[in-house]
Amino acid sequence: MKLLDGKKVSEFILKEVKEEIDQYISQKHLGYDLSRPSMAIVLVGNNPASESYVRGKIKACEKAQINHKIIRFEEDITAYDLLNEIKYLNKSHFDGFIVQLPLPNHIEPNSIINEISAYKDIDGFHPLNFGKMALGQKSMRPATAYGILKLIQHYKIPTNGKHVVVVGRSNIVGKPVSIMLGNDFDIGRATVTSCDIHTPKKLLKEETQKADIVIVAVGQAGFLTSNMIKEGAVVIDVGINRLETGKLVGDCDFQEVSTKAGFLTPVPGGVGPMTIAGLILNTFEAWKMKNL
Numbered sequence: 001m002k003l004l005d006g007k008k009v010s011e012f013i014l015k016e017v018k019e020e021i022d023q024y025i026s027q028k029h030l031g032y033d034l035s036r037p038s039m040a041i042v043l044v045g046n047n048p049a050s051e052s053y054v055r056g057k058i059k060a061c062e063k064a065q066i067n068h069k070i071i072r073f074e075e076d077i078t079a080y081d082l083l084n085e086i087k088y089l090n091k092s093h094f095d096g097f098i099v100q101l102p103l104p105n106h107i108e109p110n111s112i113i114n115e116i117s118a119y120k121d122i123d124g125f126h127p128l129n130f131g132k133m134a135l136g137q138k139s140m141r142p143a144t145a146y147g148i149l150k151l152i153q154h155y156k157i158p159t160n161g162k163h164v165v166v167v168g169r170s171n172i173v174g175k176p177v178s179i180m181l182g183n184d185f186d187i188g189r190a191t192v193t194s195c196d197i198h199t200p201k202k203l204l205k206e207e208t209q210k211a212d213i214v215i216v217a218v219g220q221a222g223f224l225t226s227n228m229i230k231e232g233a234v235v236i237d238v239g240i241n242r243l244e245t246g247k248l249v250g251d252c253d254f255q256e257v258s259t260k261a262g263f264l265t266p267v268p269g270g271v272g273p274m275t276i277a278g279l280i281l282n283t284f285e286a287w288k289m290k291n292l
């Protein structure tokens with residue numbers, strides 16, 4: 001079994017982005033001085049998981065030398081005030097920004113996401129970006145799905161004509177990754193089966209056992225076991241679950257699955273850093289769209 005080292009691939013991408021930005025800036029596009037790309041992160045409340053994810057995003061910005069700012073709000077901010085901040089950021093100098101999720105229960109996330117300018121939506125969550133992605137048009141890709149594709153690409157894992165089973169149908173991972181793996185525009189036409197935790201277990205197992213690539217994003221520790229995959233399968237584990245012991249694990253039974261899979265992403269150090277790489281690539285894209 002070979003580990004798909006998202007941490008290493010992400011570092012590689014960040015370095016590449018930094019160098020490309022350096023190059024654009026040194027070329028003085030159209031004779032103008034360009035400032036480096038910039039991103040803002042809106043963080044509401046003090047959810048410890050969100051704090052940790054945001055720290056990871058800031059570290060990545062530092063490595064790619066992307067200017068960054070965290071904009072913090074108290075848990076009790078009103079939807080109205082948060083929307084005003086979004087409107088300000090849409091017009092600001094920031095090339096892109098995200099609103100870290102989850103938001104407090106009194107704020108409906110879509111009412112916020114839908115107001116983010118599609119040009120600055122570096123998470124790729126806005127309906128316009130999602131729609132363009134589904135149509136195979138150039139757009140800001142949902143960052144986790146984009147990161148997963150980059151990881152598959154980096155390890156030269158073939159997707160054309162392969163059978164991929166995606167377990168999980170969230171708007172931010174399961175749905176977009178299922179669509180992108182079937183798109184010509186992205187990395188080649190796979191035959192994709194989309195399942196979720198409500199798929200009857202017997203049917204789910206029949207599907208995953210046939211899959212060349214299994215992508216699991218359900219948020220349940222130990223969900224995918226070795227009897228559910230075929231020998232040598234590629235397993236991409238998107239889950240991040242904290243056990244009572246404090247240990248961070250994915251959705252796979254790692255011990256078991258690692259004895260049978262051909263390739264497997266670790267948790268942590270697999271998809272997590274690749275999501276951040278996706279976010280950085282989108283920021284770079286937004287900056288290029290604005291300036292070049």
Ligand code: GUN
Binds near residue numbers: 053100101102275
């Ligand atoms: N919370 C967990 N993952 C994400 C993500 O990719 N983007 C945002 N904005 N919030 C998240």
